[in-house]
Amino acid sequence: MLKEQRALRRKANRSPVGAAPGTLTAHPHAEPTELNLTLVGNGRSEFHENVAFDLVAKRRGEFPLVWLDCVGLGDVELIERVGKLFGLHRLALEDAVNTGQRPKADFYDAHGFVVLSMIDEIKSGRVEQISLAFGKNFVVTFQERKGDPFEPVRHRIKRNSPICERGGDYLAYTLIDAIVDSYFPVVENMGDLIDKMEDAVFAERGGDRRIKELHMLRRGVSGVKRSLWPLRDAMAGLTRAESPLVTTETKLYFNDTLDHAIRLIEMVETYRDMLTGLIEIDISMAQARTNDVISFLTIISSIFIPLTFVAGIWGMNFDPKASPYNMPELETYYGYPLALLFMAALGGGIFAYFKWRKWL
The missing domain is CATH 3.30.460.20 (CorA soluble domain-like)
Structure with missing residues (x-):
């Protein structure tokens, strides 16, 4: 019309x-x-x-x-x-x-x-x-x-x-x-x-x-x-x-x-x-929704970047039998659950810090 x-x-x-x-x-x-x-x-x-x-x-x-x-x-x-x-x-x-x-x-x-x-x-x-x-x-x-x-x-x-x-x-x-x-x-x-x-x-x-x-x-x-x-x-x-x-x-x-x-x-x-x-x-409101998405993605990234760093270090292909300096942690009996527990504690600590700073 x-x-x-x-x-x-x-x-x-x-x-x-x-x-x-x-x-x-x-x-x-x-x-x-x-x-x-x-x-x-x-x-x-x-x-x-x-x-x-x-x-x-x-x-x-x-x-x-x-x-x-x-x-x-x-x-x-x-x-x-x-x-x-x-x-x-x-x-x-x-x-x-x-x-x-x-x-x-x-x-x-x-x-x-x-x-x-x-x-x-x-x-x-x-x-x-x-x-x-x-x-x-x-x-x-x-x-x-x-x-x-x-x-x-x-x-x-x-x-x-x-x-x-x-x-x-x-x-x-x-x-x-x-x-x-x-x-x-x-x-x-x-x-x-x-x-x-x-x-x-x-x-x-x-x-x-x-x-x-x-x-x-x-x-x-x-x-x-x-x-x-x-x-x-x-x-x-x-x-x-x-x-x-x-x-x-x-x-x-x-x-x-x-x-x-x-x-x-x-x-x-x-x-x-x-x-x-x-x-x-x-x-x-559209900008606010975009900011919320960006904030959420930033928080997820901030939590998983340290975990990715830890997993990357222990994921390197070094043989501990060739040298005592080649990642001796890989021969620890409880190494895998301890690594998971450490990463969970690290992620939880970062999440708690964000809540304490009222970023969440």
């Missing part, structure tokens, strides 16, 4: 070098653009999937609030037509099509524009760029591909919640809040994995595979942190916005979303510190 996300970041779409501002260039592998239309107001709501642009243009004025979801960024001509219909700035459209943008919040004369990183698949934590343009009576979202955390928002619209009675800024808030909250299951799942890894580290399970998993998990946490830091800045920009497009009441809700983003960042930083600590502990 992480490898796929890094590959997607490397392949993020960019305008050609030297291109004029506002140039729209589709990525070669971008998915075809589909339009999903949500009409809200007058005590009712309508949902239309994969509609033609002409239907959007025709029905836009029939409802007080319109949400157009553009899924896929492959059809730049269609995206340009959408931009003209809602009066979106060319620079905003360029940022929407050119993925890999840093999360931010900009305000133009006719609309606000927000770029965020969205988790479109909670189970795997797959991330994509999403852009939102909103005005007094519309919201236009641009997604790279199908999949989003907006289903609770759609259900609230169906139940005729307060979303249906407010403007585009509040609808934009509910969508942004859903994006931010989609990080919580992913971050909490990382916390559960860290707890399991902590148990594995202290139980000394997994070996080399555990080290690899710790590094991969820390890389994933760092990736989420890279997404959340600029997201927090974007939320702060919305709460401080001096624009008639965002009401004072909606700023309070944006501030609540900012609190969620800050909480997520604190959780991620805590998890990253925990992982760093676990990696250091695991390395220290």
Whole structure:
């Protein structure tokens, strides 16, 4: 999963070098653009999937609030037509099509524009760029591909919640809040994995595979942190916005979303510190195990080196009958058991000395 996300970041779409501002260039592998239309107001709501642009243009004025979801960024001509219909700035459209943008919040004369990183698949934590343009009576979202955390928002619209009675800024808030909250299951799942890894580290399970998993998990946490830091800045920009497009009441809700983003960042930083600590502990424990083995081998060697020396001396092939100086001990009646007893006493004495010095 992480490898796929890094590959997607490397392949993020960019305008050609030297291109004029506002140039729209589709990525070669971008998915075809589909339009999903949500009409809200007058005590009712309508949902239309994969509609033609002409239907959007025709029905836009029939409802007080319109949400157009553009899924896929492959059809730049269609995206340009959408931009003209809602009066979106060319620079905003360029940022929407050119993925890999840093999360931010900009305000133009006719609309606000927000770029965020969205988790479109909670189970795997797959991330994509999403852009939102909103005005007094519309919201236009641009997604790279199908999949989003907006289903609770759609259900609230169906139940005729307060979303249906407010403007585009509040609808934009509910969508942004859903994006931010989609990080919580992913971050909490990382916390559960860290707890399991902590148990594995202290139980000394997994070996080399555990080290690899710790590094991969820390890389994933760092990736989420890279997404959340600029997201927090974007939320702060919305709460401080001096624009008639965002009401004072909606700023309070944006501030609540900012609190969620800050909480997520604190959780991620805590998890990253925990992982760093676990990696250091695991390395220290591995070094301690190595030192224990080396100490054990050193002690065994220290005990058996003198015994090997004794056995080597009496194992030399000298004939005591040829000379009285040629190892007369070999003719001792109890020489073999006495030699064994001497070596046992020597080894036991060395062992007792190690215990006395508390080396064992």
